[in-house]
Amino acid sequence: MRIISRGFRGRRDRTEGGRLPPGQYLVRDFPVLSAGPTPRTKLTDWSFSITGEVDEPKTWTWEQFRSLPTETLTRDIHCVTKWSKLDTAWEGVSVDTLLEGVETAAEYVMAFSDGDYTTNLPLEDLTGGRAWVAFAYDGAPLEPQHGGPARLLVPHLYLWKSAKWVRGLRLMNDDEPGFWETYGYHMYGDPWREQRYSGD
Amino acid sequence: MDETELRLDGNAVAGILQEMFVPELTAARGRCVGCGEVGEMGAQHLYMYPHAPGAVLRCRFCEGVLAVMVRGGGRVRMALHGLVWLEVPQPAAPA
Ligand SMILES: [Zn+2]
Numbered sequence: 223m224r225i226i227s228r229g230f231r232g233r234r235d236r237t238e239g240g241r242l243p244p245g246q247y248l249v250r251d252f253p254v255l256s257a258g259p260t261p262r263t264k265l266t267d268w269s270f271s272i273t274g275e276v277d278e279p280k281t282w283t284w285e286q287f288r289s290l291p292t293e294t295l296t297r298d299i300h301c302v303t304k305w306s307k308l309d310t311a312w313e314g315v316s317v318d319t320l321l322e323g324v325e326t327a328a329e330y331v332m333a334f335s336d337g338d339y340t341t342n343l344p345l346e347d348l349t350g351g352r353a354w355v356a357f358a359y360d361g362a363p364l365e366p367q368h369g370g371p372a373r374l375l376v377p378h379l380y381l382w383k384s385a386k387w388v389r390g391l392r393l394m395n396d397d398e399p400g401f402w403e404t405y406g407y408h409m410y411g412d413p414w415r416e417q418r419y420s421g422d
Numbered sequence: 423m424d425e426t427e428l429r430l431d432g433n434a435v436a437g438i439l440q441e442m443f444v445p446e447l448t449a450a451r452g453r454c455v456g457c458g459e460v461g462e463m464g465a466q467h468l469y470m471y472p473h474a475p476g477a478v479l480r481c482r483f484c485e486g487v488l489a490v491m492v493r494g495g496g497r498v499r500m501a502l503h504g505l506v507w508l509e510v511p512q513p514a515a516p517a
Contacts, residue, residue: 255474256469257469257476257478258469258478258480258485258487259480259485302474302475303473303474303475304473305473338487402476402492404501405476405490405491405492405499405501406475406476406492406494406495406497406499407475407476407492418475418494418495419475419492419494419495420495421495422495
């Protein structure tokens with residue numbers, strides 16, 4: 223059940239006007255979490271691909287990717303380790319832009335990254351202006367420890383779904399678990415429903 | 423930020439392992455599937471963060487995943503697929 227209380231103007235309650243999901247606490251800094259060492263892929267070796275169940279796979283070099291239309295956005299982000307950070311400012315390419323002209327019957331996506339990290343998401347959670355491949359944070363190029371040169375950003379799900387160092391999206395007909403999901407993290411990961419572990 | 427700040431000593435894995443295995447496991451040795459090197463579990467690289475449900479133990483030679491542990495939802499799940507084998511010292515028989 224999702225209850226958002228906007229409250230009265232100027233009111234600040236424990237949940238920051240209903241912006242803090244259950245079980246979360248606020249942080250001002252940006253904690254670094256990772257399942258492994260930080261990959262350092264040179265921009266000249268970097269590419270982004272749409273693969274899997276598509277009529278024609280697509281690939282962009284860094285230069286081609288950076289010539290795509292970009293969006294700036296400000297969103298709250300929520301980590302499964304219980305910290306939340308409000309009003310984070312990003313710049314990125316909308317996944318809608320990357321999927322333009324892609325013909326697919328797939329309903330799920332496996333995001334894949336340098337360092338062999340993967341995470342699964344429903345395709346509809348990546349479309350409709352809800353997901354980006356972000357390359358800048360707070361007005362500066364995204365630092366490697368935060369997923370640079372580019373990371374997936376899906377702010378309405380727990381942050382492990384926003385794969386750092388993302389290199390592409392593999393479209394799938396059926397849902398498959400990614401890295402953490404294989405070991406018991408939730409397949410969907412909605413912070414408002416506290417979907418931390420499978421079975422939650 | 424220095425990578426070493428993000429990484430705990432593999433000895434920190436002991437508490438989690440003790441939930442699943444009775445003997446002291448940091449002295450156990452394992453062979454990496456990726457590179458074939460043999461190392462003591464306590465000397466490997468553990469990626470784990472405060473309040474994180476998941477921990478990843480990586481080979482200190484090749485950074486390949488040796489083991490993954492996720493706790494939460496009332497259970498601990500452990501995957502050891504990055505180990506060819508795990509060798510646990512046998513306690514000496516009582517005299
Ligand atoms: Zn190895």
